[in-house]
Amino acid sequence: MKIIFTRIALTFLFLLTVVSCTKEKKKRILNFPPTNLVTENLIPKPLKIIPTNGGFALDQFTAIYTTKNAAGYEEVAEFLAKKIKAKTDIDIQVNVDEIPGREGVIYINQSDSLELNTPEAYQIYITTDSVILNSNTAEGAFRGIQTLRQLIPEVSTDTLAEYPIWTIPTGKIIDSPNLGYRGSMLDVARHFFSVEDVKKYIDLLAYYKYNVLHLHLTDDQGWRIEIKSWPKLTEIGGSTEVGGESGGFFTQEDYKEIVAYAAEHFITIVPEVDMPGHTNAASVSYPFLNGNGKTPKLYEGTHVGFSTFDTRKDTVYSFINDVVREITEISPGPYFHVGGDESHVTKKNDYIYFMDKVVEIVKQHNKIPIGWDELATANVDSTSVAQYWGSKENAELAVNKGMKIIMSPAKKAYLDMEYDTESKFGLHWAAYIPTDSAYIWSPEAYDGIPLESILGVEAPLWSETISDISEAEYLAFPRAIGYSELSWSTEENRDWENYKVRLANQAPYLERMNVQYYPSPLIDWKKSKNTFEEIKKD
16 A cells, blocks of 8 residues: 555656646636545446545546556557547647646556556546546556546536536545456357447447457358458358348458457457358358268358368368468467357267367467367367356366356347347347346356356357347347446446446447447436437337
């Protein structure tokens, strides 16, 4: 604690020096409404909040400063300034020498405090004249500024000043994530989504402190990533999608653009090539890959389990090596997802043989293999990760092998499940998942999986029943907001009655982002008319 207060004292000396150098000072007469930091609508809920019931005035005279020569911190500050501009239309200067009339300062500080002992941890100290955000890393600072963004009111505060002011409640926030892996999956294979669609999804995930986007790039209905050594994968395999539309694919330049955009938001892209099942699009493109004994044809339906690679052919593994090599070369994250689910026509011994070889190929390219929970039935060890979606037995087998588990139980975490019997999109083979059921469960204790085995939580969004980003948003939101809290906030900090109030107040942000969310009747939304269902009525 001594280090923290020393750092703060030095920071205030710096701020006072900077302010004293201004050429002109303009006193404000303020009339703040009562504030209480505890009652702010923050999602995910921070670890600890201590209110002091004052107000910091964010206005045209506010400036942002960062620790000098701290890698990534100025970029985080510029990101915050850009988002403040979008919300309030005020221009906040970053690391400038002088601003005439400056009254308030936001300081984003690289801290060596031992209290901030994880890369994404941060602390925020808000007083009437300063906001100080401490973090060990730029990643932690980035998570912290999402909290600041949520603290800025939607409209300016009524004060006696002659210019608009947005009042941020004073106090202290201490925060750190409960789980390290906090992800969502977007299925671009059944239906293709553009680069801009994916970027918008990244924007929304980042706001709620997600740090992983898993892209399901291949399936029976489409191959969506350019492989230069095998061009027919996209020329043929990328030409259609569910329902017979024209499909599409990401060039490697497109994919790199997504990866770079995600990195700016401190989100890791996890690419998935699903195999040996879910491979019809690949086998249509290159028939020698096919192992189900039937002539492959382009597929536009939604059935699963009918396709497989030929697991005993060496050329298949040469092909897979090329695919993994080209994708990993443009994927800086640590993971590569090999799929492995629903290979119903692959004989058990062939499946084990295949997955063992594919896992080794991924490791040779210096990536950590992830597979759906069926992967645990192969001869894999603790160096692979199992994604628990359907089989408790497979998940337990993975735990016994020392594997880490990503919690994605379909009955609780699948974003493509219908909310109820009146849902316009989605399926319900696993369950109906209304907004409350999506939130009221404990990933840390689900089905007896021990906490020490849990890498994190991921909410997959499969796209069999949707055709554009607005329909994807309808399924993802508001449930994806709840999953952010399930993976970031501690279990003792989660409470449905409290959460649903905070969720109701996310409506202005979702509307500003033009998100066509599902207006769950369980929530008393603080909104204007902008939901998918209401727009469709018009």
